[in-house]
Amino acid sequence: MLDKYKIIVSNRGDIAGKEISKELGLVSASIAPSKFITRDMMAMIRQWFGKEMKEYTKMINQAREKVIERMIEKAQEMGADAIVNIRFMGTGVSAMSAEMMGYGTAVELKK
Numbered sequence: 001m002l003d004k005y006k007i008i009v010s011n012r013g014d015i016a017g018k019e020i021s022k023e024l025g026l027v028s029a030s031i032a033p034s035k036f037i038t039r040d041m042m043a044m045i046r047q048w049f050g051k052e053m054k055e056y057t058k059m060i061n062q063a064r065e066k067v068i069e070r071m072i073e074k075a076q077e078m079g080a081d082a083i084v085n086i087r088f089m090g091t092g093v094s095a096m097s098a099e100m101m102g103y104g105t106a107v108e109l110k111k
Contacts, residue, residue, distance in 0.1 A: 008081065009068060012085070028102065059098075060098075067101065071083060086102060
């Protein structure tokens with residue numbers, strides 16, 4: 001999905017084989033997907049038996065991908081070639097939703 005973007009994304013502070021020429025600033029994005037009753041019921045059943053709550057794992061992975069996509073779009077608007085030091089946080093917002101947030105530094109790479 002993210003292959004359509006021409007930007008490098010890294011959780012490291014640098015890009016191997018590249019030199020950062022300019023820091024453009026912070027980029028961040030968040031999403032608060034809502035939970036569904038059927039998903040919650042299935043997850044509860046799995047939890048009772050000590051199993052992975054696959055419904056939530058899928059929701060978290062989709063949310064993280066959307067956050068990355070939004071961060072890339074913001075970085076491209078700033079003229080960035082890469083985003084470094086990407087970090088993610090997740091938290092419960094209410095009984096029916098959770099938030100996934102990501103942030104990093106948009107940078108230009110030396111040509």
